[in-house]
Amino acid sequence: MRELSRRQAIIGLGAFTLVLAGCGEDEAPKQAAQTANKAGAMANYGVNQQFKATEPLSFDVLYNNHPFYPLKDDWLFWEELTKRTNVTLKPVAVPLSDYEKKRSLMIGAGDAPLIIPKTYHPQEEAFVASGAVLPVSEYFDLMPNLKDKVARWKMEPELDTLRQADGRIYLLPGMHENVWVDYTLAMRMDILEELDLEVPKTWDELYTVLKAMKTKYPDLYPMTDRFGIPTPGGNLLKLVAQAYGTKGGWEYQHAFWDATAGKFVYTGAMPQYKQMIEYLHKLVKEKLLDPEAFTQQDEQADQKLISGKSFVISCNAQTLVNEFRGALTKANPDAKIAKIPVPMGPVGDYKIGTRLENGVMISKKALEHKNFVAIMQFVDWLWYSDQGLEFCKWGVEGTTFTKDASGGYKPADDVDFVGLNPDASKHLQKDFGFQNGVFSYGGTTKLLESTFSEEELEFQKVMNARKAWPVDPPHPFNEEEREQATLWETPLKDFVTQQTLKFILGERDLSEWDAYVKELEGNNMASYINLVNTAYDRFKKEHG
Incomplete structure (x- = not known):
């Protein structure tokens, strides 16, 4: 584990200051704004004070329109948001x-809205x-x-992973109180x-x-x-790679921290990455895993x-309920399907994930906007206050949800939402606009788990008993x-990607692994990793 830098120690003591050395030339516009x-x-x-603009304001926001709950102008979300915030x-x-x-x-064209949500690190680096987006850490x-x-949940190690070479952060991340694992495998319990x-x-x-399944059902x-x-x-690939102590699939990154x-x-050349490939190749070779599994459309699967x-x-929790369970039961009333805890491998009982979520970029245009401070206060309330997080997730108490004496949500x-009220006539996302992926993510574990069924809570109980994987140190490029x-x-x-798939499907023999590594070297693997380690050493020296 890395020692705390002086800056991190200061934050740990509660004096959260993010003024970084070398940024003095930007202090004037910052102070002016x-x-x-x-x-x-x-x-x-x-903190946790209701934000309400002192005059009616209007801000544009880039909106990721999800086909499961298409945008509606008459959602209660929009009406109630304006009522509460005057925005x-x-x-x-x-x-x-x-x-x-x-x-x-x-x-790129300078036409982006002021508020740009649904951005996953490191997409902001582009x-x-x-200078198209603000160094938001300057305005914390x-x-x-x-x-x-950040102070109460000790999030600074995670925030450090977002820092660029200048020490600044350009993405306001969604933040979970604890590591949350959702994606896993679903399995037919009746089988x-x-x-x-x-x-x-x-x-x-x-x-x-x-x-055993193949023996009983040899034709599938x-x-x-x-x-x-x-x-x-x-x-x-992500799940199997984690079990062997590396990264693959969705999580694949070129550089892996060897503590x-x-x-x-280099991740793709690690012995552990080869072990992941060997495991999946065995499943395909023995016809236990559909060779079309890696590239087919979701609907086919x-x-x-x-x-x-x-x-x-x-699957994840929503896929299990929204895509699988109803359709499977309709096709076969005796079928029972459930999420299983993520299988473990050689690294043991680790819960591998991150407390960071997708986040929000702020356009550079906001800095010159007469409402700049109000914009930042509004974003802070909506995405980070307890009240804002509850509002985005659950909506309006008495209309879309109720609370019991212990503060539990219903x-x-x-x-309905994720089958909590399956016979209801309205849907929290489709009809009201809450639990919307543009606005609703992050928050306390209690809030996160408030929409979980008893089944999902049992899954989380197993996963939460596992150890959290350490956070990688930052290595931002200049x-x-x-x-x-x-x-x-x-x-x-x-x-x-191409060679991984070929190895798994048997289109390339695993005896050619060493040749594959040499081919990686021909694609500048060593030079790339040298660049990463140079950036890591420099950042550690300059920022601790």
């Missing part, structure tokens, strides 16, 4: 499928050099709720019962279960998978599960390094 652009801002805004949000709607591309085009003093949660099998706790036990693949587009095997060696190594052609598939009788790294990253990622 906070002094002059206060129209509509509250004079004494503080009217004007959504600039972009389809979910085009969100990242359209966001980049709008920012906009840092141009305007965000008391964010500062409070386990039929074969007198226990829920597998390890990947080796899963292999045994799949073998016991396991198929979804979430393979655009990242082949996105969730499955023993005290340096970064779902249909295989629902029609009984497969018994195991990736949907109103006529409102502008020149970023430019060089960008030239190497795409060819490297494409090559690793």
Whole structure:
């Protein structure tokens, strides 16, 4: 574990200051913005205080339009938000499928809204050099709720992973009180019962279960998978890689922190990465895993599960309820499906994940806006205050939810969400706009788990008993390094993705692993890792 830097120690003592050495040249515009652009801002805004602009305000926001709950102008969310904050949000709607591309085009053209949510680190890095988005860490003093949660939850190690080479943060992250694991495997419990099998706790036990299923049902693949587009095997590779102590699929990053060696190594060349490949190749070779699992459309995968052609598939809590359970029961009334705790591997009982969520970028245009301080206060309230987080998740007490004497949440009788009230006539997301992925993420564990069924709470109980994986140290590139790294990253990622799939499917023999590593070296692997370790050493020296 890294020693606390002086800056981190100061934060730990409660004096949360993020003024960094070398940023003095930007102090003047920063001070000017906070002094002059206060129209509509509250004079004494503080932690868990209701933000309400002193005059009616209107801000545009980039809106990721989800097909499961398409945008509606008459949602209660918009009306109640204006009532509480005196702010009217004007959504600039972009389809979910085009969100990242359209966001980049709008920012590049200078046409982006003031508030740009639903951004996953490190996507913000593409906009840092141009100055298109604000170094938001310079303005944390305007965000008391964010500062409070960072201090109380000791989030500074996570925030450090967002810092760029200048020491600043350009993305306001969603923050969870604790590491939360959602994605895992779903399994047909009735098939386990039929074969007198226990829920597998390890990947080796899963292999045994799949073998038994194959013996009983030789004409089908016991396991198929979804979430393979655009990242082949996105969730499955992630989970298996974690079990072996590396990163794959959705989580794949070129550089992996080797704590023993005290340096970064190239992920796609790690022995542990090869072990992940060997495991999955074994499943495919023995026809336990559908070879189409890594690249098929979700709808194809779902249909295989629902029609009984497969018994195991990736899922999360919402997918289980919204996509699988109802359709499967309709097709086969005797079928029972459930999430299983993420199987473990050689690294043991770790809960691998992050407390950070997707976050919000603020356009550079906001700094010159007469309502700049009000914008930052509003964002702080909506995304970081306890009241704002509750509002985004649950809505209006007495209308969309009620609370019991212990403070527990319950949907109103006529409102459903993730099957909590399946016979209700209205839906929390579709009809009211709450629990919306643009606004609702992060918060206390109690709030997070407030929408969980008893079944999901049992899953979380098992996962929460596991140890949290340490946070990697930051290694931000400077502008020149970023430019060089960008030239190497795409060819490297494409090559690793292609070869990983070939090894797993048996299109390339694993005896060629050493040749594959040499091919990585030909794609600038060593130069890339040297760049990463140089950036790590520099940041550690300059910022602790």
